[in-house]
Every structure is written in C-alpha cells, then in structure tokens.
Amino acid sequence: MKYLKLIAVGCLLASQTLYANGKIVLEDKKENYTQTETGYILKFNLVATKSEISEIKEKVADLADRLTLDITKGDNDSNNCVFTLNHQNQPEYVHKMLLAIGIDAIEFKGETLPLENIIKILYSFLQ
Numbered sequence: 001m002k003y004l005k006l007i008a009v010g011c012l013l014a015s016q017t018l019y020a021n022g023k024i025v026l027e028d029k030k031e032n033y034t035q036t037e038t039g040y041i042l043k044f045n046l047v048a049t050k051s052e053i054s055e056i057k058e059k060v061a062d063l064a065d066r067l068t069l070d071i072t073k074g075d076n077d078s079n080n081c082v083f084t085l086n087h088q089n090q091p092e093y094v095h096k097m098l099l100a101i102g103i104d105a106i107e108f109k110g111e112t113l114p115l116e117n118i119i120k121i122l123y124s125f126l127q
Helices: 002-018 050-062 091-100 115-126
Strands: 023-026 033-035 040-047 067-073 078-085 105-108 111-114
Touching: 033 115, 040 091, 050 067, 078 091, 091 115, 105 115, 111 115
Parallel strands: 023 105
Antiparallel strands: 023 040, 033 040, 040 078, 067 078, 105 111
16 A cells, blocks of 8 residues: 555656646647748747746747747736747657757647647648
8 A cells, every 4th residue: 555655646746747847738720830931830828837938938049040939928827829940840840849948748629638749730730
C-alpha cells in the first residue's frame, strides 16, 4: 500500500510538470492556420501564468532569427498569440519550434493532447 501511494504521488507530480509551460488552445478555424511560401503563421490562445510566459518569451528571443511570437492579453488566463515561422513551412517544423519554446500540450476541440498531435491537425488544414 505504501508503494501504491508513492506511485500515485509520483504520477500527480509528473502530470503537473508535463504542462508546466502552459498549453496552446487551437480553434477549428482554417483562417488560424496559414502556410506561406517561406513559413507558417499559427494563431492560438496560450493558457499560462506570467512566469511561464516569461520563460516562453526568453526561449523565443533565442530563436528570433527563425520565429516570432506576438502575445496580447485575452480573457482570464488566456493570451491571444500569433506564432510566425519565417524559416520553413512544414507542420513538422511548427511542432519542432513550439517544442523548442517549451510548449508540450495543445487543446483542440475540447481535448488536451500531447504537442505531437499538432502535426496531424496542421496537415488537416492544408487540404
């Protein structure tokens, strides 16, 4: 029983750190997903604390030659974001750069998913 409690506490701590840098909320709107000739423009809401946003901004600054992230305050804890890649335009690269700035979860159609699911979602809007 003691080990079961330790495992439960470990799982709880792991789940809290899994989405430590906030999550992005994607809408089911084609206009939020734009593949350009040389990059990609993705619009989403970011649910994160002030400290998480600061961490994300620091990481974005380190990658300023490849991407920008414009954040405007939204309702409650959400932030309206425009994530612009100016280096490559493939959904896999969007995933890679979101991961690089510390995003590891998305919400799409009310379901929270690991970030890797964004690749499939982005491809669905290219058709």
